[in-house]
Amino acid sequence: MFPSQESLKKNFIVPSPSADAAAPSGVGLYARFALAGAVCCGVTHGAMTPVDVVKTRIQLEPEVYNKGMIAGFRQVVQTQGAGALLTGFGPTAAGYFLQGAFKFGGYEFWKKKAIDYIGVEKASENRTAIYLGASAIAEFFADVALCPLEATRIRLVSQPTFANGLLGGFSRILKEEGVVKGFYSGFGPILFKQVPYTMAKFVVFELAAEKIYSTLPTPKDQLPPSTITSVNLGAGIIAGTAAAIISQPADTLLSKINKQKGAEGQSVSSRLVQMAGQLGVKGLFLGLGPRIVMVATLTAGQFAIYGDIKRVLGATGGVEIAK
Template structure:
C-alpha cells in the first residue's frame, strides 16, 4: 500500500519540475496523435461567406476532400506550432493542477466525495487560466496554418503575417472566449476523470486501463458540452483570413455567436461536434495515460531512493 500512496500523492511529494515534465510529455503526445482530426474540425467550424458543400457533410467526406485536393500531409499543417506550445503549456498546466488540487483538498486522499470533485474541478480551472495564457498565440498560429492555402507557410512566416496585418491583439482576441470555454472544459474533464478513476479503480493504484477509460470518458463529456464555445473561438482566431468585412470586424464572444446563429441557426454552434469529440476522447486518454505513467515512474524511482 505504501507504493500506491506515494504514487497517488506525487503532486505533494515531488517538485514542480517533476509534475511539469510529466505534463509536457503528456501534452505533446495528446496533441500530436490526434492532430489530423483537429484539422478537420477547424475546417468544419470556419465561418465563410460561401462555405464549401463538403464542410456541411460528414467528417469522413470532409477528410476525403482535403486529402484528395490538398494531399494527406495538409492534415498535419500547423503541428509544429502545437509541438512548440504544447510542451511548455502542458508543463505549466499539470504543475499548476497538482499544486492547486492539493490546496483545494482534491488530492485523492479521501473517499472520492463531492469535496474532492469540487477540489479537482477548481484546480483544473486554475491550471487552465495559466496554461491558456501561454498557449493562445500558438493556437492562433496553428488554426491559421490549418486553413486551405496555395502558399506553403511556416510558424515564423504565419506569425509575422498575422502581426503585420492584424497586430498583437490578434493573438489574444480569443483569449476571453478560450477561458470561457476551457475553464468549464477542464473543470468538467478533471472532475469527470477523477470520478471515473475512483469508480473504476477504488484502490487508486497505477492502472493503465483505468487511466485510458477514465480519460476517454472525461474528454468526450467535456468536448461535447463546450463545442459551441469552441466554434466561437475558431471564428475569432480565423477572422483575419476572411474576405467578409463583417467577419473581420467581429470583436468578441457574443458578436461571434450572433453571427454564427444568423448564418447557420442554432445548429451552427455545434459545427464540428463529431470530430471534436472524436479527437478529444483518444487525446485525453493519451494525455492522462502518459501523465499517470510518468507520475508512476517518478514515484517508483523516488521510493527506491528512500
C-alpha cells in the same frame, strides 16, 4: 569469527533501492508534474493534428465539408494532398506542450493548496469542488500560454497560403495585427471553451477513476502499473467525451473568430454574439462527431501518458483525496 546477520542489522544501515534518491517535493515535484503534463499534451495533440484539421474545416466551411469526418479526410487529401492533414502541426505541438505544463502542473499545485487550506478530511468530503476550482485556475494560466499558438494554428488551417509553418505564421500575425488583436482576440472564446472543458475533463476523470477503482478487489496502491494505465485510459475516454460536448460551442466560435480579422472598431464580444446568432444551435455544434473522437482519444492518451511519466519520474507525492 564473523559477525552475525543480527549484529550487522543493529550496527549498519543498508539503504533500500527506494532510498537511493529522495522522493521529490516542492518545486522539484511540481516541475515533474509540469513536464509530464507538457509531454502528454504535446504528444497527443500533435498526433491528433489530422483530425483537428478536418474538424476545423467542417466548422469553417460547412458548405464544402458536409459529409462527415471520413469524407472530410478524403476531401482534404484529394484537393490539397496528404500533407495538408499536418497543417498546423508545429503550433499545435508547441502550444499544447506549454499548455500541458501549466494545466497539469497547475492542477496539482492548486489542488494541494486547497487541501492544505481546509485539511485532508474536509477536502475529501468536498473533492468535486476542489477538482473544479483547481482545474479552472490552472487552465486560465495555461490559456495565456496557448492562445497565441492556437491563433496561429487556426490561421494556417483556415488559410493554407497564409504562411509556411509556425514561425512564418506567428511572425506575420505579430507584424500585421499586433499582440492583442492578432493573438488574443480569441482569448475570451478560448477561456469560454477551455475552462469548462478542463473542469469537466478533470472532475469526470477523477470521479470515473474513483468509481472504477472501487469495483476492483485489490487496493489501488497494490495494483500493477498496467492496471493503473488501463484505468487511466478508461476514465480518460469518459472524461474526454463529456468535455468535448460541453466545450463544443466555444470551440466553433474560436475557429470562426480566428479565421479572419474583425471589422475595424468591433469588439470581441460583439463579434461572438454576432457569430453565435448567425450559426444557431445546430451551427455551434458543427464538427462535434470528429471532436468527440479526437478529444476522447487524446484525453485517454493524456491521462495514461501522464500517469506513466509521473511514475517513471517518481512524482507520486500528490495528496490522494478520493474515497
